[in-house]
Amino acid sequence: MVTNKNKIPALRDRKAALLAFMPAFLMAAASAYVPMEAGLVLPVLGFTIMAVFFGLVVLWWQTETERQTLAMQLAGLEQEERVPTAPLVLRPPVIVGSPLSVLRELAVSASAQEVGAEIVLAPTERVQPARFPEPSLLPSMRRSSAEEVSRMRLVTQAFEADRIELHLQPVVSLPQGKIRFYEALARLRLADETLLSPSEFLPILECSGRASDFDRRVLIRSMAIARHLVARGSEAIVSVNLTAHSIAEPGFLWSLAGLFDTSPDLLGKIVLEMTQHSWRHLDADHRAALATLRERGVPFSLDRAADLRFDPEALADLGVRFMKLPADLLISVAEQSDGRYAGPELDVRDFASALRRQGIRLIAERVEEDEMVPKLCDLGVPLAQGFVFAAPRPIKPEIAGEQTASRPFGLEDAPTLLRRAG
Incomplete structure (x- = not known):
């Protein structure tokens, strides 16, 4: 009906x-x-x-x-199709630095679409892809607990008191086991003599914007160690890790060039280590700064690799002279039938030779079991680092130019909230 x-x-x-x-x-x-x-x-x-x-x-x-009735239904459909909808709002991408700014931009875009506002881009304006920072670089929006606030206070006070200590772990050649260079590993000693590893205090310094200051202090101490090794006639070099926060800070890499200019005798004796993520997200300014350091003779190293996808020739052009890969990752991939990680990349058994042709030396890190050593030798890995050879050991404060700061007033009764670093 x-x-x-x-x-x-x-x-x-x-x-x-x-x-x-x-x-x-x-x-x-x-x-x-x-x-x-x-x-x-x-x-x-x-x-x-x-x-x-x-x-x-x-x-x-x-x-x-x-x-x-059918005509009325068709007319209703046509009228619905003619109802004007809110136009899509085109907003130029912005570079954000915190989650709050991301949410603010999303809210502005949503409100502009609801009212039908239009943003017309100029014909000559070139839209660049949005650049979002690494998730680990974003500050946390969660409210800190009382225990975390106390922990941050202890770490900050220890850093301001310059209680940074350096431990050295050797990198040896395979299969001879001869020390080729050292990696400088930073530790932070609290007022109650608790010794913290970088994973325990670095996030706090990064959140407070002091990562670049920390890296400069560690680099200056490492340069003092390298100068001590040169005075003893040793050919060993020292590698220093740079945090992703410091590299992302504008002008930080350029400031390192000025620091090396004050110590030309240490050029080639200090290796700057950067994470795989940092190498893959270099912008034009970073590349220019790295080119300046490379021209001065500063070698670089790729550290904390998460996969085995890389271009040896491109890394060599950037000045990379060492590449650190996890020993367990190399061995597990080598045990596969084709020796490949996840695609058309090189066979892991050819990594060492492919890198050597580009002037890059492969380092197997985190070698913690004795049975790993012969497997790495079969893969042609020239250098290795891990507890099998030696654990990180502290150096004398006077060698690195460290200052024994006095105990800050008011910290004698501070609770110990952090475990001791191994």
Whole structure:
């Protein structure tokens, strides 16, 4: 059943036809069973003709009602399609530095779309892809607990008191086991003599914006160690880790060039280590600063690799002279049938030779089991580092130019909230 424009219900199809011709059917059936006189034939015939005509009119009315209803439905769909929708708001990408700014930009974009606002970009304006910082570089939006606040206070006070200590772990050649250079590993000693590893105090310094200051202090101490090794006639060099926060800070890499200019005798004796993530996200300014350091003779190293996808030639052009890869990752991939990591990259058994052709020496780090050593030798790894050879050991404060700061007032009774570094 349908409804016409006057809101009157109307039947459709077979029901409508049966209702329209019902009088004609009744008159035809009555003429066969009811005897009629001669004077009644014409009136009955006329009434039958009128019933048939009435049935045709009813069918036409039903058809017209259905046509009007269908037209109204089509008109409603066309009107919905013509309803203006809020245009898509095009906003130029911005470089954000905190989660709050990201949420603010999203809120502005959503409100602009609701009111139908349009932002027209100039024809000459070139849209650059949005650059978002590494997730680990974003500050935490979670409220710190009282224990975490106390921990941050202890670390900050120890850093301000310059209680940074350096431990050296040797990198040896395979299979001879001869020391080739050292990696400087920083530790932070709290006022209660708790010794912290970088994973325990670096996040706090990074959140407070002191990562670059920390890296400069460690580099200056490492340069003093390298100068001590040169004075003893040793050919060993010293490698220093740079945090991702420091590298991302504008002008930090350029400041290192000025620092090396003050000690030209140590050029080539200090290796700057950068993470794989940092090497993969260098912008034009970073590349220019690295090129300046490379021209001065500062070698670089790729550290903390998460996978085995790399281009040896491209890394050599950037000045990379050493590459550190986890020993367990190298061994596990080598045990596969094709010796590949996850795609068309080089066979892990060819890594050492491919890097050597580009002037890069492979270092297997975190070698913690004796059975790893012969497997690494079979892979042609020239250098290795780990507890199997030697653990990080502290150096004398006077060698690195460290100052024995006095115990700050008010920290004698501070609770020990951090475990001791191993």
